Amino acid sequence: MxxxxxxxxxxxxxxxxxxxxxxxxxxxxxxxxxxxxxxxxxxxxxxxxxxxxxxxxxxxxxxxxxxxxxxxxxxxxxxxxxxxxxxxxRTLVFQEHALYPWLTLAGNVALALEFQNVPKKEAFIEAQTWLDKVKLSGFEDYYPHQVSGGMRQRCALARAFIARPxxxxxxxxxxxxxxxxxxxxxxxxxxxxxxxxxxxxxxxxxxxxxxxxxxxxxxxxxxxxxxxxxxxxxxxxxxxxxxxxxxxxxxxxxxxxxxxxxxxxxxxxxxxxx
CATH class of the missing domain: 3.40.50.300 (P-loop containing nucleotide triphosphate hydrolases)
Structure with missing residues (x-):
């Protein structure tokens, strides 16, 4: 939903x-x-x-x-x-994923909305939707160092798209x-x-x-x-x-x-x- x-x-x-x-x-x-x-x-x-x-x-x-x-x-x-x-x-995606290492994958994606004053609970619900879209379901609570480079870049894409620039x-x-x-x-x-x-x-x-x-x-x-x-x-x-x-x-x-x-x-x- x-x-x-x-x-x-x-x-x-x-x-x-x-x-x-x-x-x-x-x-x-x-x-x-x-x-x-x-x-x-x-x-x-x-x-x-x-x-x-x-x-x-x-x-x-x-x-x-x-x-x-x-x-x-x-x-x-x-x-x-x-x-x-x-x-x-206007959202910029770099060659390197630029994820925050102290945040989970879900936290990194949700942060893009939190910066726009979206309530944290709502931001995490939306983050789950976008992690699903990039095939990262089940990895929401993993940290960037725990996943592969390709998975980190999937997360970066989810973070770029979540605010629908x-x-x-x-x-x-x-x-x-x-x-x-x-x-x-x-x-x-x-x-x-x-x-x-x-x-x-x-x-x-x-x-x-x-x-x-x-x-x-x-x-x-x-x-x-x-x-x-x-x-x-x-x-x-x-x-x-x-x-x-x-x-x-x-x-x-x-x-x-x-x-x-x-x-x-x-x-x-x-x-x-x-």
Missing amino acids: ASLYSLNVYIDRLESYMELKFNDITKSFGDLKVIEHFSTTIKSGEIVALVGPSGCGKSTLLHMLAGLQKPSTGTLTADGKSLEKPSPE KVLLLDEPFGALDALTRMTLQCVLKNLITEERPTVVLVTHDVDEALYLADRVMVFSNRPATVLSEIELDHLPKTHDLSAYVDIRRDVLNTLGIDTDTTPVRTGEIGELL
């Missing part, structure tokens, strides 16, 4: 997804320019993946969307309003996991996104992950980052073994400067090749 909190949030969210707009964004750290004249609109409910070499500025763009950094020049808006500071409407920001969320666990969690994440439909921005070095999860892939150059290629994927069925999928994958890798005819590539290792 859905909690009262869950029902209220669902009603509030029915027509409230968020559009994000970068307008001629440039970002420098001292003399180091990492992003140059970047513009794009991320439509409400769209899933956009950012792919490119390590250090090219992808995560910087994500941190701007989270309100953790500001552009040096240009404007960034959310639903037409200037985006300048963090908000619970309008925007989900993912910074290589499965980069620290082994290949099989990563594929499993990609499926879990895809199901959660399909159910909740937030606007999603994903930073990844894994081209297969980008093609599987995203509606659109943006391929970036070395810094200062500019867009080399932009690929719409809304027509592509989300499987790992279609010929069209393989062709697009090859195009993305070639755009990144990787010769797929001579170099065997596991796409999770692209960051090390560039």
Whole structure:
């Protein structure tokens, strides 16, 4: 049974997804320019993946969307309003799970609601629902050090989704996991996104992950980052073994400067090749 909190949030969210707009964004750290004249609109409910070499500025763009950094020049808006500071409407998930070690898995997930002044009992009821969704039933009272890395990242996903953010920001969320666990969690994440439909921005070095999860892939150059290629994927069925999928994958890798005819590539290792 859905909690009262869950029902209220669902009603509030029915027509409230968020559009994000970068307008001629440039970002420098001292003399180091990492992003140059970047513009794009991320439509409400769209899933956009950012792919490119390590250090090219992808995560910087994500941190701007989270309100953790500001552009040096240009404007960034959310639903037409200037985006300048963090908000619970925009949730950021890191490569590392960032769970609190002194809290149980349920406590970690519930804390996201407690920060929003949801009563503790109600927060734990909702946390149980989300732990069920990520297949962690029975592990509510375990602590992070007692479970595997994949289970910790499942918990991190539950914590990210529980407050039903309008925007989900993912910074290589499965980069620290082994290949099989990563594929499993990609499926879990895809199901959660399909159910909740937030606007999603994903930073990844894994081209297969980008093609599987995203509606659109943006391929970036070395810094200062500019867009080399932009690929719409809304027509592509989300499987790992279609010929069209393989062709697009090859195009993305070639755009990144990787010769797929001579170099065997596991796409999770692209960051090390560039």
